[in-house]
């Protein structure tokens with residue numbers, strides 16, 4: 001029993017143990033499952049947190065990015081807006097009060113916007129808050145009185161300060177304060193209207209609008225038309241009418257007054273009448289800009305929901321100071337016209353068939369004064385002492401003509417005999433490649449080269465002949481008829497301007513005689529052929545030279561006298577003595593008193609402004625249009641490349657009479673002066689004088705140009721150490737040459753199949769009788785001597801001493817040799833008229849010249865060696 005019980009106990013124990021074991025195992029499994037679950041939960045939680053963090057970071061990054069982009073876009077947009085705002089409200093229209101000063105509007109510009117405050121917009125820097133007014137809207141301002149009045153003061157000051165003095169007329173209706181609200185504007189002398197004056201003010205305005213309306217051809221331009229039309233000069237000032245109504249005004253307003261006000265609202269802006277109103281209702285209209293002010297913040301129709309934080313009002317002393325100076329300026333009358341004010345609405349739109357008309361300034365009432373040139377008056381004489389503004393007047397006139405008449409209508413020939421470069425502005429320069437397309441020729445620094453003046457007159461004489469012949473062919477009496485008969489022809493009117501022309505006529509010599517004859521012919525016959533002369537002089541003597549030729553002076557019926565000019569107007573016409581600075585008397589009746597027009601001249605001296613205009617005209621020229629010829633007396637021309645052999649030996653036959661180029665002719669076409677060297681006796685050249693560099697330049701140009709024309713052989717004989725560098729350089733450049741530098745060598749005749757040129761530097765040092773034989777016999781065998789002698793007596797010695805004949809020297813170039821010393825080489829007794837001058841030479845070829853011609857020795861080596 002006991003054992004059974006024990007066995008049972010054991011079994012139970014066993015089972016219990018097993019049950020405990022399984023329970024433990026179950027517990028362990030549950031524990032482990034729980035641990036695992038907890039683990040998983042932790043992992044999920046961690047993942048969730050990581051995810052959350054990542055999401056937060058991504059969101060931050062995205063937000064930062066968006067914000068950055070937004071800020072960038074907003075800043076850029078604000079920048080654009082600021083730029084736009086700045087250009088819409090320039091100068092006095094937009095400057096902060098601290099920096100404020102009145103500003104002149106650009107000519108031809110229309111009124112812009114006016115700043116009243118700033119638009120702030122999150123963190124972006126403030127944008128200016130701008131409103132329109134002149135030529136755009138009426139203003140209706142509501143809100144607490146002091147703030148509204150401050151805003152109105154600021155708007156008025158900006159409108160007045162950004163227009164020209166006198167362009168805005170101010171009227172103030174202020175029954176409550178009797179004008180005191182806008183007291184700082186009093187120096188401007190505005191029309192103040194007190195209580196009871198509103199009715200007549202509105203009637204006046206309505207009447208004014210009717211008048212302007214009629215002058216506009218009975219039509220009101222729309223706002224869009226006003227915005228796009230090209231603004232011309234203002235004929236009537238704007239009327240700016242400030243109505244500061246009190247309570248009584250609106251209560252007492254009659255129906256008629258209301259109707260007048262409504263009419264002014266509808267039609268005023270188109271006629272330059274603008275209301276600035278507080279305290280009265282205005283009907284809705286596209287031209288009414290409403291501004292509501294509260295707590296220094298304004299909401300304006302034109303800015304939508306954007307709030308404008310108002311600027312403080314302008315300091316009253318600033319308003320008063322501005323109004324005082326403006327009042328003074330208005331008393332002096334409007335400022336003179338500017339060069340830009342003379343420009344036409346459209347460039348190059350005028351025809352010169354019947355003449356040329358261009359304004360050169362305005363009269364004191366602001367109207368432009370036009371100067372005619374054509375059949376009558378055909379020519380102009382301008383006079384005034386030094387510094388009186390002749391050059392400025394010529395610049396103005398030329399600028400005004402050049403904007404109206406294109407190169408097919410007008411050709412300009414400009415010559416300035418005073419020192420300086422006044423006409424160089426019209427030709428291409430190193431800094432500015434543009435040029436004035438109408439200019440065909442400009443001569444500067446010509447005071448020493450009267451021959452160039454003569455050359456220009458000869459050229460014009462030639463043109464006159466061409467025109468006269470063409471007119472005859474077409475049976476036309478004058479240019480307008482020729483142009484009608486020959487519409488395809490190129491017949492621009494020619495205007496030739498000669499500043500300080502008396503220089504050309506001074507000096508009772510052949511140049512002066514021929515110049516006066518040519519001038520007289522051009523003046524008489526040029527009238528009908530469209531060739532017009534404009535002569536300017538500061539010197540009474542210059543004019544006197546013309547007075548001696550009544551037939552000539554009578555043609556110059558257009559006279560322009562600058563202050564203190566003498567003898568330009570008739571003797572009893574004293575206008576020039578009394579006009580102020582920068583004014584001129586324009587008289588188209590030969591200076592008769594009674595025909596004066598006084599003109600205020602603009603300042604045309606601003607090179608930058610001129611350059612900008614010239615560029616525009618230059619870009620409009622036809623492709624291929626030729627540049628003007630510039631003659632600058634201070635510049636030495638270079639030997640053109642086509643006159644050098646360029647290292648190659650030409651193979652073409654040289655022909656029977658090759659030409660040696662000696663220098664540049666002083667003529668319109670800048671042609672080389674050539675000496676023909678045919679097989680005839682005397683075809684040799686003597687260069688005479690002591691100026692080594694120029695003598696070398698003449699010989700080198702002659703030799704190089706001969707070498708460039710065909711095969712030839714050269715003997716270079718150099719007997720002067722000072723010339724040897726130049727001679728050696730020439731020798732090196734010649735394709736076929738021998739070199740001699742000892743006296744007595746180089747004169748042996750050579751038997752050659754090509755021409756032989758003997759170039760002698762300091763020939764007088766040779767002392768070789770063979771030279772004389774070569775001079776005599778050489779040319780027939782195509783051997784020509786081109787030699788430099790340092791004086792005429794030394795040349796004479798080489799030719800046989802006293803009594804020697806100069807027949808073997810058919811041509812000569814004289815440098816610093818006086819005319820009298822050239823007598824033995826010249827057919828006329830006494831020798832040629834020649835006063836040596838630097839870098840100029842007198843060239844005479846017995847077989848072609850009647851009188852010698854002045855030439856400019858070329859610069860052969862650019863490094864001056």
Ligand SMILES: Nc1ncnc2c1ncn2[C@@H]1O[C@H](COP(=O)(O)OP(=O)(O)OP(=O)(O)O)[C@@H](O)[C@H]1O
Pocket residue numbers: 384385386387388389390391392393418538582583601602603604605
């Ligand atoms: N209408 C003007 N407005 C402003 N300045 C002017 C005006 N006319 C001339 N001037 C100035 O006066 C000065 C002299 O003018 P300008 O050179 O035209 O005189 P000029 O008579 O040609 O003198 P000169 O004969 O000595 O050359 C220049 O500095 C020029 O800029």
